[in-house]
Amino acid sequence: MDLNLTQEYVDFRAEVAQFLQAHKDAAPNRNDRSVSSEKRLAWQQILLAQGYAARTHPKEYGGYGAEPDALKARIIAEEFSRAKMPGGISGQGINMLVPTLLELGTQEQKDAYIKPTLEGKMVWCQGYSEPGAGSDLAAVKTSAVVDGDDFIINGQKIWTSTAQFADMMFCLVRTEPDAKKHQGISYILLDMKTPGIEVRPLMTMTGHAEFNEVFFTDVRVPTHSIVGNRGEGWMVANATLTHERGMLGDPDAALSRLHSIADIMKQEQLNGASLMDNDIYRDRLVQLQGEAYAMKMNGMRLTTLSSEKKSSGMAGLLVKLQGCELNHQMAELAIDVMGEYGMLYEDSPFVRDRGMWQTHYMFDLGLIIGGGSAQIQKNIISERGLGMPREPKPAKPAAQSTN
Amino acid sequence: MHFGLNEDQTMLQDSVGRYLEGASELALVRGFVDGDPALAAELQSGLMDLGVPFVLMPTEQGGLGMGVLEAALIQEALGRNVSPSPFTAAYGMVVIALRTCGDSDWLGRIASGEVVMGVGATEAIGAREGAGLALSGDKVSGRASFVMGAEAATHFLLTTGEQLLIVERGGAGIEEVALTTIDKTRHVVNLDLKAASAHLVSGNNHGEAQSKMIDTGRVLLAADSLGAASMMLEKAVAYSKDREQFNRPIGSFQAVKHMCAEMAAKLEPCRSLVWYAAYSQDHVPEEAALTSRLAKAHVSEIAKFVARTSTEVHGGMGFTDLLGLHYWFKRIGANRQLLGGPQAVREEAAQLQGWVA
Structure with missing residues (x-):
């Protein structure tokens, strides 16, 4: 245990901070969600050249080619967050597709897709979930049937974020309907402008359409758009899940959220007294602070494990479950502190922060459900982390009749 | 930067853990609880052989001169094995207090094995039923309640709130009342003092020493609970794989798996929190007071959750004396x-941060 940074990292931190100071004007607004504005793309070019985006991706595909270094990655994240400046473009193309292609793509696929993706010029969406394939993702039914040099795709995807402005989609389709569930899937890349694709926004409880549904009607995609072989799609999709992904975000994010709630508690008044003077709310705040500290330290432990290329074990498995839950509880406290004002939303008179905490509260619940629900996380923690037995499969009807 | 245990710390953890696993097995703990003091003495001498009690003792006194993190690793192992040991008070809190005051005389007497001290710090945190001590000349009067580490104490380190003082056990004017708590693996007593002779600890920074002593004590109690809760989780998982109902191990039911997953997911970050809280006592002074309180409060909550949930996973057996899970x-x-x-500890944490008017 030694939390001091060696000189190399002290220098690196100073270098990042200095760079950010010098480039304040070039950075787009952090909250600007339009992924492909000109300023955003120019900023991405600057970050790529500096090695603050796509840092470890190979140079030949537009990356910076640095050795993986979890601590430097963390320092970059911390300094960008401290400067309140937006980091490099992330998203499912860079986080999921690029590692997949690097590992399993053909040379043509690597050449065609990686560089423009890293540059932010090619935006991807992920076509995995379907109405009947959520937690049980391998149950995907969207079909791809070979016709000459093409697949013909029919079916529906759901929970497809960024589909409305994505150029491309990587998706899981069923190419071998007679094979076993996991062996009948293929991983296919397709252009979102292909005829027969319809994107419909999916309005959620927050009042925004953070997701879409995507419908496929006789969509023709060349057969060379497949990554890996036919029937290997499940393996291709899972290959990159073993990479560290997005887990090592800003370790101070939860604590900085907590401190903004502390500020709200000092400002908000009930019967002329600050809410911070209320013992019950204050106790809830410190309870969450203990948890936020524990999660921060768990994150630091993960950084060290990752830089030593050691397995993250239980400390890694719990991050999604506990992190989302903590954020949700913090939003809950912020709303309770504001009382009736906490229910104001959108552009209501007297609304605080445009109802941001309600948005967090609802969106964080979405995150608890999405990307592997809390219940699926608990299955993973108990089976992979604790070695507990899997739930037995229900007996087939034929077998039942013999009982 | 390295967040985790280094090789020496891992070795210390392993060797203490291995020793306690054998020497402090449940049958022996039961013996201690039933009134046989042999185990505690044997454990103490075994731990002495490993050098464990002198982990925080400065090297000038022949100690190991290590930090609170190493002490926390030892305490975690003691908690894992519900070992009867006065370690928290006698070799954690006392040594930190005397070290801070620079009282090499008393440290030397502890290092030689001549003196073992319990600690009464309850009233420095919060007094009930009018307890508390007052010093008049070199005589101390009043009540020190819930004095820790009474197992083998020859002396007690007490506080008036402002001053740290030492009394000899069984001295004139000291009436000792043994308390029966739910936890019979450790001994806690009340001391009623009437003009008992007191030795003032040397140095003039008693306030600082008292704070550091309590901060360290809280980190160690958090580590003890972390160890005990980790063991309870492991026992629940093992039992759930073994115990069958409806022709299958109960550990294959999601209801049971999810209970275990929740315990693990809440408990594992506590390990990092305890490591950091312990490390900061020696290396991040500006965080030491806050992290000690957050660790004590947070680990207490999570350990309580694990204690009840593990007991539930064990079903009726968890409720019996047969398994000894209790x-x-x-x-x-x-x-x-x-x-x-x-x-109470969270309220102190709020005060530290200027959150209390």
């Missing part, structure tokens, strides 16, 4: 109250 349950229950319950 020794861990009760150890966690006592740690929660000692040196301040979670609400």
Whole structure:
């Protein structure tokens, strides 16, 4: 245990901070969600050249080619967050597709897709979930049937974020309907402008359409758009899940959220007294602070494990479950502190922060459900982390009749 | 930067863990609880052989001169094995207090094995029933309640709130009342003092020493609960794989798996929190007071959750004396109250941050 940074990292931190100071004007607004504005793309070019985006991706595909270094990655994240400046473009193309292609793509696929993706010029969406394939993702039914040099795709995807402005989609389709569930899937890349694709926004409880549904009607995609072989799609999709992904975000994010709630508690008044003077709310705040500290330290432990290329074990498995839950509880406290004002939303008179905490509260619940629900996380923690037995499969009807 | 245990720390953890696993097995703990003091003495001498009691003792006194993190690793192992040991008070809190005051005389007497001290710090945190001490000349009067580490104490380190003082056990004017708590693996007493002779600890920074002593004590209690809760989780998982109902191990039911997953997911970050809280006592002074309180409060809450959930996973057997699971349950229950319950400690944390008007 030694939390001091060696000189190399002290220098690196100073270098990042200095760079950010010098480039304040070039950075787009952090909250600007339009992924492909000109300023955003120019900023991405600057970050790529500096090695603050796509840092470890190979140079030949537009990356910076640095050795993986979890601590430097963390320092970059911390300094960008401290400067309140937006980091490099992330998203499912860079986080999921690029590692997949690097590992399993053909040379043509690597050449065609990686560089423009890293540059932010090619935006991807992920076509995995379907109405009947959520937690049980391998149950995907969207079909791809070979016709000459093409697949013909029919079916529906759901929970497809960024589909409305994505150029491309990587998706899981069923190419071998007679094979076993996991062996009948293929991983296919397709252009979102292909005829027969319809994107419909999916309005959620927050009042925004953070997701879409995507419908496929006789969509023709060349057969060379497949990554890996036919029937290997499940393996291709899972290959990159073993990479560290997005887990090592800003370790101070939860604590900085907590401190903004502390500020709200000092400002908000009930019967002329600050809410911070209320013992019950204050106790809830410190309870969450203990948890936020524990999660921060768990994150630091993960950084060290990752830089030593050691397995993250239980400390890694719990991050999604506990992190989302903590954020949700913090939003809950912020709303309770504001009382009736906490229910104001959108552009209501007297609304605080445009109802941001309600948005967090609802969106964080979405995150608890999405990307592997809390219940699926608990299955993973108990089976992979604790070695507990899997739930037995229900007996087939034929077998039942013999009982 | 390296967040984790280094090789020496891992070795220390392993060797203490291995020793206690054999020497402090449940049958022996039961013997201690039933009134046989042999085990505690044997454990103490075994730990002495490993050098464990002198982990925080400065090297000038022949100690190991290590930090609170190393002490926390030892304490975690003691908690895992519900070992009867006065370590928290006698070799954690006392040594930190005397070290801070620079009292090499008393440190030397502890290092030689001549003196073992219990600690009464309850009233420095919160007094009930009018307890508390007052010093007049070199005589001390009043009550020190819930004095820790009474197992083998020859002396007690007490506080008036401002001053740290030492009294000899069984001295004139000292009436000792043994308390029966839920946790029979450790001994706690009340001391009623009437003009008892007191030795003032040397140095003039008693306030600082008292704060550091309590901060360290809280980190160690958190570590003890972390160890005890980790063991309870492991026992629950093992039992659930073994125990069958409806022709299958109960551990294959999601209801049971999810209970275990929740315990693990809440408990594992506590390990990092305890490591950091312990490390900061020696290396991040500006965070030491806050992290000690957050660790004590947060680990107390999570350990309580693990204690009840693990007991539930064990079903009726968890409720019996046969498995002895209740020794861990009760150890966690006592740690929660000692040196301040979670609400009181969180209020102190709020005060530290200027959140209390």
